[in-house]
């Protein structure tokens with residue numbers, strides 16, 4: 198649980214980001230965002246389309262640079278790392294679940310999950326076994342060798358969730374994970390996602406348009422006009 202003397206597992210301080218418009222002007226998307234995700238907590242991030250949620254997630258993940266401000270992973274500023282150091286740290290620290298699954302089409306379910314371990318430099322039998330266990334845990338024990346093209350949307354997202362958890366990350370960042378799923382499938386995928394994260398004490402930052410999923414998180418942050426409010 199959150200200890201007020203400890204910084205959150207993921208922190209952002211005074212993040213600013215503007216994009217250049219095609220017409221030559223500049224649009225400020227983030228105007229000084231502060232955010233903290235306590236270890237093991239789930240935090241939802243909500244806001245209208247275009248509010249800058251995905252931009253903020255990309256900055257928190259180190260995929261994109263802010264114009265100003267800092268991001269800390271487990272208390273350490275990520276701008277101190279080289280790109281390759283950052284990539285190595287990210288592989289063990291963060292998992293990702295995106296709206297469009299982002300599975301490798303040529304790899305089957307178990308290979309897609311195992312890929313997370315390979316990226317973190319772990320190979321061999323134990324990685325394969327863990328990938329199988331995780332696919333079992335997400336209810337896909339009978340789909341190990343299916344390619345993404347042979348899986349339903351809900352099944353693909355379950356594979357992506359297993360992959361996100363594969364390296365026992367401290368936090369999973371998820372951008373509208375049910376955006377492509379029907380209501381019933383989205384509900385069952387999220388039930389499993391919340392359960393897996395809470396059982397394994399993995400923090401979750403969840404971008405969602407679904408008010409029920411947002412409310413199931415320990416806290417909710419609203420992004421509007423470039424600022425966060427609670």
Ligand SMILES: Nc1ncnc2c1ncn2[C@@H]1O[C@H](COP(=O)(O)OP(=O)(O)O)[C@@H](O)[C@H]1O
Nearest residue numbers: 216217226244245246247248249250251252253
């Ligand atoms: N690479 C980019 N270049 C220019 N504008 C961008 C870029 N990425 C995002 N934007 C703009 O930033 C705003 C926020 O986008 P985004 O973070 O995707 O919002 P959300 O995820 O909340 O829907 C939008 O107005 C979008 O047009």
Ligand SMILES: [Mg+2]
Nearest residue numbers: 250251252372
């Ligand atoms: Mg978005």
